[in-house]
Amino acid sequence: MLKPVYDSNAGSYVQAVSPGTPLPVDPQPTKRLLVSDANATTDADRDLTNSTAPEQPTLSNCAQYHTLIWTMFKTGAADINYTVLARNTDFSGAPLGSGWLQIATGTITGAANTWHRIVITEPNGLYYDQYRIRIQASTSTGQRSVILGVKR
Amino acid sequence: MPKVLLVGESPTHIQWGHLIQTLRNFGIEVAQAYATSKNADVQTPAGAFASGSPDLRNYFRTYDAVFVVERQPWIYQDGVRAAVRWLGWNNPEDTPIVYFGYNLSTYVNEHNGELPSGFPLIRINPTNLANTAALADGGAALAYNIFSRHGTPITLLRENATLYTPTVCAWATSGGNAQFAYWRYNPTLHSALASQTYTHRVAPNERAGEVLAVPANLPPDGDTYPTNTAVAYRYYNRFFLPAVSRGGYQPVQPIVPQGRPVHDVFWLIYALKLCGILPAWRVPLQFETDHPLQLETSIPSLTEYDRMRIKRDVYDWWRGFCRQTGLVVINGVQVGSRDRSLLSSFHWRLINYPNPDVRAVAQQTHQILVAGHREGTLPCGVHDHSINDTRGWGARSEMPNFKRHINPNSRYGAPNDVPIRHGACCIAKHVAPNGIPSSAIETTIGSDTFYEWDFTGRTSGTEQTINPMPMQNIHAARVVIESEIDEMLAMGFPDGHCGEHRYTNTAANNSGGIAYWQAAKEMGFRALRSSYCVNEHFTPSTPGARNQTASLNYIWEGLHLIPHSGLDISTTSATWGLYDPSSPSNGDAVKLFELDSTDNDITGQWSTNRHAAAWRAHRRALCRLTGDWLSINVTHLGAAYMHPVACWYGCNPDTPVARFDSENILNANGQPHWNPTMELMENMRVIVRVLNDYLQFGSVSDLIAVRERVMG
Numbered sequence: 001m002l003k004p005v006y007d008s009n010a011g012s013y014v015q016a017v018s019p020g021t022p023l024p025v026d027p028q029p030t031k032r033l034l035v036s037d038a039n040a041t042t043d044a045d046r047d048l049t050n051s052t053a054p055e056q057p058t059l060s061n062c063a064q065y066h067t068l069i070w071t072m073f074k075t076g077a078a079d080i081n082y083t084v085l086a087r088n089t090d091f092s093g094a095p096l097g098s099g100w101l102q103i104a105t106g107t108i109t110g111a112a113n114t115w116h117r118i119v120i121t122e123p124n125g126l127y128y129d130q131y132r133i134r135i136q137a138s139t140s141t142g143q144r145s146v147i148l149g150v151k152r
Numbered sequence: 153m154p155k156v157l158l159v160g161e162s163p164t165h166i167q168w169g170h171l172i173q174t175l176r177n178f179g180i181e182v183a184q185a186y187a188t189s190k191n192a193d194v195q196t197p198a199g200a201f202a203s204g205s206p207d208l209r210n211y212f213r214t215y216d217a218v219f220v221v222e223r224q225p226w227i228y229q230d231g232v233r234a235a236v237r238w239l240g241w242n243n244p245e246d247t248p249i250v251y252f253g254y255n256l257s258t259y260v261n262e263h264n265g266e267l268p269s270g271f272p273l274i275r276i277n278p279t280n281l282a283n284t285a286a287l288a289d290g291g292a293a294l295a296y297n298i299f300s301r302h303g304t305p306i307t308l309l310r311e312n313a314t315l316y317t318p319t320v321c322a323w324a325t326s327g328g329n330a331q332f333a334y335w336r337y338n339p340t341l342h343s344a345l346a347s348q349t350y351t352h353r354v355a356p357n358e359r360a361g362e363v364l365a366v367p368a369n370l371p372p373d374g375d376t377y378p379t380n381t382a383v384a385y386r387y388y389n390r391f392f393l394p395a396v397s398r399g400g401y402q403p404v405q406p407i408v409p410q411g412r413p414v415h416d417v418f419w420l421i422y423a424l425k426l427c428g429i430l431p432a433w434r435v436p437l438q439f440e441t442d443h444p445l446q447l448e449t450s451i452p453s454l455t456e457y458d459r460m461r462i463k464r465d466v467y468d469w470w471r472g473f474c475r476q477t478g479l480v481v482i483n484g485v486q487v488g489s490r491d492r493s494l495l496s497s498f499h500w501r502l503i504n505y506p507n508p509d510v511r512a513v514a515q516q517t518h519q520i521l522v523a524g525h526r527e528g529t530l531p532c533g534v535h536d537h538s539i540n541d542t543r544g545w546g547a548r549s550e551m552p553n554f555k556r557h558i559n560p561n562s563r564y565g566a567p568n569d570v571p572i573r574h575g576a577c578c579i580a581k582h583v584a585p586n587g588i589p590s591s592a593i594e595t596t597i598g599s600d601t602f603y604e605w606d607f608t609g610r611t612s613g614t615e616q617t618i619n620p621m622p623m624q625n626i627h628a629a630r631v632v633i634e635s636e637i638d639e640m641l642a643m644g645f646p647d648g649h650c651g652e653h654r655y656t657n658t659a660a661n662n663s664g665g666i667a668y669w670q671a672a673k674e675m676g677f678r679a680l681r682s683s684y685c686v687n688e689h690f691t692p693s694t695p696g697a698r699n700q701t702a703s704l705n706y707i708w709e710g711l712h713l714i715p716h717s718g719l720d721i722s723t724t725s726a727t728w729g730l731y732d733p734s735s736p737s738n739g740d741a742v743k744l745f746e747l748d749s750t751d752n753d754i755t756g757q758w759s760t761n762r763h764a765a766a767w768r769a770h771r772r773a774l775c776r777l778t779g780d781w782l783s784i785n786v787t788h789l790g791a792a793y794m795h796p797v798a799c800w801y802g803c804n805p806d807t808p809v810a811r812f813d814s815e816n817i818l819n820a821n822g823q824p825h826w827n828p829t830m831e832l833m834e835n836m837r838v839i840v841r842v843l844n845d846y847l848q849f850g851s852v853s854d855l856i857a858v859r860e861r862v863m864g
Contacts, residue, residue, distance in 0.1 A: 031600075032580060034577075034579050035602075
């Protein structure tokens with residue numbers, strides 16, 4: 001049986017690989033993909049990262065994720081309209097074409113300092129490469145968002 | 153790998169998780185079995201065996217030892233009754249069996265007719281204790297829980313060693329106030345066994361009977377025991393030892409020190425020794441102090457100068473002890489008073505104290521610490537009570553008027569304008585698109601790397617004071633920790649992380665949460681002392697209350713979070729010593745540890761026979777401290793720590809490292825001098841000598857090495 005090797009830089013033991021001790025796999029079924037503290041404004045093109053460029057993805061390389069779970073803490077009182085756009089790329093990472101496929105839209109209502117949750121998914125999973133997540137309000141409205149990617 | 157089978161009355165009666173974890177900490181494989189009555193099958197990992205069957209006997213032979221773990225008091229007729237049938241399996245190939253605190257009470261009807269005719273231990277008769285039991289502490293009824301306030305020193309006859317450790321063979325009840333006892337043996341039967349030739353690997357004297365341990369009767373406190381008293385006894389290849397893990401069942405939390413339920417772990421380790429089971433490695437004992445320089449008050453006549461020179465002399469002695477034994481004492485130096493708090497009790501303020509006499513001694517103590525840090529005996533690390541209402545790292549969501557260090561050559565000190573919050577936009581690196589702003593910075597927390605940008609209104613500015621300072625993100629944590637290390641360097645320490653150990657004991661045991669763990673790793677740390685609620689505090693309405701917890705194995709991304717147990721003898725701002733009628737509630741060891749009996753055999757005799765009462769208090773307190781240290785260290789692989797002001801002010805300021813001598817050495821208030829730390833160290837020196845194949849004095853790094861072997 002191979003003995004573990006001590007890695008003094010890491011301060012831990014490097015475990016020898018064997019059928020009984022296989023290489024570790026990522027045990028996390030979810031990943032935190034985005035944290036946003038950007039205001040929603042009257043600009044309908046603005047996304048969660050304050051970008052207003054229509055072709056700019058908010059998230060990229062997301063094909064491993066089945067579902068996106070979006071949690072928002074809305075600090076302003078005004079309603080926030082959202083639109084989730086998606087598309088896929090070729091092997092080189094280039095989008096197949098310009099524009100986006102709209103996969104979700106809606107309005108987040110409620111008083112200031114309230115929590116909201118939006119589950120973005122499709123019956124056979126999302127598995128898109130890129131997303132653009134736009135938010136817009138009738139007046140500048142604060143929000144804090146976290147988006148988790150969920151694997152299956 | 154050695155294998156031990158634990159046998160109990162039920163799957164839930166004992167702290168199985170803690171016992172199993174303790175044995176695994178020595179690299180010993182453990183299995184568990186139980187039997188609910190004498191005639192019930194013994195349930196084992198290999199299936200059920202009839203309680204006295206040859207198949208069970210053969211199954212036991214596949215183990216290096218069988219440990220029968222009892223938890224029943226003598227008023228009950230229950231217990232691991234099936235084990236009584238195993239007393240006669242004494243061939244050389246039979247596995248040794250240890251009976252911990254075995255209930256031999258006459259109330260256990262199922263034992264009737266089962267004990268071998270030559271069995272020497274006398275069954276305790278609850279209606280005739282005077283003739284069947286050796287009552288401990290003069291028959292006192294003492295507060296009974298996992299700490300057990302009894303305290304008779306024990307002499308181990310094989311090793312000719314006398315030591316203090318929690319020791320109970322039998323007990324009256326399972327809670328409240330209880331009498332405790334050791335066994336008595338029939339001298340005639342023992343004499344016959346002691347002269348009978350017997351061959352087994354666990355009988356080095358080649359005799360069938362052997363008294364292994366007796367009460368030491370050292371202190372002149374009036375306690376005497378019958379001459380036929382046995383604390384531990386070997387009957388052929390069967391050992392009768394004091395109980396372990398009497399605390400009863402608690403949910404299994406293998407690492408979290410919920411109540412130190414294996415307070416009597418000495419006897420578990422000693423059982424390994426008796427059975428000839430060597431560990432895969434030795435478990436290191438390490439120790440820590442918080443606030444090596446502090447100037448709280450207790451006894452009115454103890455001057456500031458006295459308080460300071462007590463610390464100097466104890467640290468000077470302790471440094472020598474470390475050199476002799478290999479013990480490494482970690483010290484959490486209170487930082488923050490240079491840049492933030494003006495509290496006079498903090499380290500920086502004391503080495504700059506206005507009174508020249510006090511300042512001189514403070515600086516001498518400081519020099520001992522700096523030298524001890526450099527030579528490795530007394531490593532020092534940051535310990536910051538100056539932030540978050542004294543609660544330390546991460547304990548508040550923000551802090552008003554936070555003052556950082558002024559050091560333009562540092563990364564995060566004033567006047568450098570640095571982030572103090574996350575950027576408004578953060579995207580995980582692996583899903584970040586092209587086209588994010590070029591101003592984005594890359595940040596890694598644990599295994600997550602992300603880009604963040606838009607820091608408008610989220611940086612420190614150029615001033616020293618930041619108002620308000622957010623306190624729970626990676627950027628703020630970097631500012632906080634760097635300011636602490638900067639102060640350590642200014643005081644002459646070469647670093648703020650205990651040198652090569654890369655560790656510190658955090659203020660209020662708040663390791664702060666993920667942001668602080670990441671920042672600490674970046675600044676050289678690989679371990680922190682930490683509560684399970686890593687930024688807990690006692691005001692749940694305060695933002696940030698209990699908002700993060702450690703993972704169950706107390707390891708985050710390779711950073712070890714070391715569990716802990718405080719060994720202070722008071723919870724007041726400073727102690728009054730062993731006992732002082734003038735002290736406030738919880739102001740001394742007797743009051744805090746509830747060492748008095750129901751008959752007040754300490755406090756009630758303090759004015760009439762203080763000499764004996766003080767000895768009684770000393771030995772009960774020392775047993776408790778010893779069990780506490782061993783339990784947190786060996787069972788939980790954690791840190792025992794104390795505060796000098798909460799332990800040493802009951803010392804005579806002229807001879808603070810003198811051994812306890814009751815009436816013969818008095819402290820500043822005319823009460824018996826007592827240095828709990830020194831007594832504890834010297835007692836543990838004896839224990840390490842007795843168990844030198846199992847324990848060694850060492851460092852937190854040694855402890856982490858064991859944690860990594862055990863926890864992977």
